[in-house]
Amino acid sequence: MDHVFIEGLEIEALIGIYDWERRIRQTLVFDLEMGFDNRVPAASDDIADTLNYKAVSKRLVEYVSQSDFGLVETLAERCADIVIGEFKVDWLRLKLSKPGAVRGARAVGVVIERGRAG
Ligand SMILES: Nc1nc2c(c(=O)[nH]1)N=C([C@H](O)[C@@H](O)CO)CN2
Numbered sequence: 528m529d530h531v532f533i534e535g536l537e538i539e540a541l542i543g544i545y546d547w548e549r550r551i552r553q554t555l556v557f558d559l560e561m562g563f564d565n566r567v568p569a570a571s572d573d574i575a576d577t578l579n580y581k582a583v584s585k586r587l588v589e590y591v592s593q594s595d596f597g598l599v600e601t602l603a604e605r606c607a608d609i610v611i612g613e614f615k616v617d618w619l620r621l622k623l624s625k626p627g628a629v630r631g632a633r634a635v636g637v638v639i640e641r642g643r644a645g
Pocket residue numbers: 542543544545548597598599600625628629
């Protein structure tokens with residue numbers, strides 16, 4: 528299966544379960560791999576036939592920067608719902624990293640894989 532990917536998309540958000548986290552914004556990093564048949568845009572050379580990674584990135588920035596969740600799991604799930612629900616993506620792998628959240632670790636977070644139901 529072909530993929531379109533977005534790597535290292537940094538978005539600031541209100542996220543976390545601790546009181547101090549409710550008072551600041553933290554940088555989150557998103558990596559996405561999205562299943563898409565790239566033979567169609569390759570044949571037409573038309574952006575309209577692509578899974579437009581700029582459009583997906585813009586939508587995630589819009590959503591995540593307004594979001595307010597405790598857990599990275601919740602935010603990752605909502606983002607997967609948006610990408611699958613609003614773009615022609617049947618399958619995705621989404622990694623959501625929270626850099627610096629745990630002393631000694633470069634980043635922590637979740638990786639989820641989701642497909643369109645049915
Ligand atoms: N599996 C998770 N573990 C933890 C989360 C989380 O969202 N998912 N969050 C926290 C805190 O908010 C942490 O990031 C603050 O350093 C702890 N564990």
